[in-house]
Amino acid sequence: MVMAEDLFSDHSSLQAQWIQAPQSDLRLFPQLFSREESDTFFSQLRDGINWQAEKILMYGKPVTVPRLTAWYGEPEAGYCYSNVMHTPLAWTRELLAIKARVEQVSAKAYNSVLLxxxxxxxxxxxxxxxxxxxxxxxxxxxxVSFGAERTFQMKHRRIPGARLSIPLxxxxxxxxxxxxxxxxxxxIPxxxxxxxxxxxxxxxxIYPVDRQASG
Ligand SMILES: O=C(O)CCC(=O)C(=O)O
Structure with missing residues (x-):
């Protein structure tokens, strides 16, 4: 089990790459978690997270999304996306350990995680x-990514040809x-x-939003 106090115990790295692109701020840590930590977290998350096959409405019809998902965090961090309200499950020990590392390098606090x-x-x-x-x-x-490498593609909303392919x-x-x-x-194609x-x-x-007031 990787514990929060074991942070940076082995071959993880704080080396960041800045990715240059207009109207963006992108920083990649290719190896924030060591190989061993990543193997452990991958197995713990695959076997321990309450994965759901989520349905969303597309053109009024329910469609199952092509991946499994889960939402964890502080009780107040409810989140609405794709017209679905997500109520978080309570943090697990592994999620808190991963969050601690990420908060350290990003100098930000997070109250929730979508998996x-x-x-x-x-x-x-x-x-x-x-x-x-x-x-x-x-x-x-x-x-944060664990497991098979996938290509994270980005495209600018208004600048034709401004595209990025980032291996995660x-x-x-x-x-x-x-x-x-x-x-x-x-x-992720x-x-x-x-x-x-x-x-x-x-x-x-996540910040509280009064959806009735904001329409
Ligand atoms: O899997 C990824 O790297 C991207 C996930 C994503 O875009 C999202 O959760 O909104």
């Missing part, structure tokens, strides 16, 4: 940005902040080459 389990290359997430009202203005999103490997952490979510969309599973965790700070 995605991509069972193989046929699982994916479509183009979107993390710009829900609950995230406030210019949110910092810290995205086992133990990596991508921090997206400042105006990034306002100007860029992201996706399907891939015929990927045959094993990947877990992604996006840590977020």
């Amino acid at each position: 995605n389990l991509y069972r193989d290359g046929q699982d994916s997430v479509a183009w979107h940005s993390d710009d829900e009202a609950e995230l406030g203005r210019n949110p910092t999103i810290a995205s 490997g086992h133990g990596s952490c991508l921090i997206m902040q400042a105006e990034t979510q306002h100007h860029w969309l992201h996706q 399907k891939s015929k080459k990927v045959r094993s599973a990947r877990i992604n965790l996006t840590f977020r700070q």
Whole structure:
């Protein structure tokens, strides 16, 4: 079991790469978690998280999303996306240990995490940005990956040809902040080459929103 106090005990690295792109602030830690830590977290999360096959409404019809998901965090960190209200489950010990590392390198606090389990290359997430009202203005999103490497694609909303392909490997952490979510969309496309599973965790700070008042 990897404990919070074991932070930086082995071959993890604080080496960050700045990714240069207009109207964005992107920092990649390719190996924030060591290989051994990443193997342990991957197994603990795969076996211990309460994964759900979530349904969303598309053109009025329920459709199962092509991945498994889960939402954990503080009780007040309820979050509405794709017209679904997500009530968080209580933090687990592993999630708190991962969060502690991510908070250290991003100098931000997070009260919740959305987890995605991509069972193989046929699982994916479509183009979107993390710009829900609950995230406030210019949110910092810290995205940790364990398991199979997948390509995180980004495209600018208005600049034709402004695109990025960022490989997110086992133990990596991508921090997206400042105006990034306002100007860029992201996706994980399907891939015929990927045959094993990947877990992604996006840590977020959720603020209360009065949806009735805001319409
Ligand atoms: O799996 C990923 O790297 C991205 C996940 C994502 O875009 C999201 O949870 O909003």
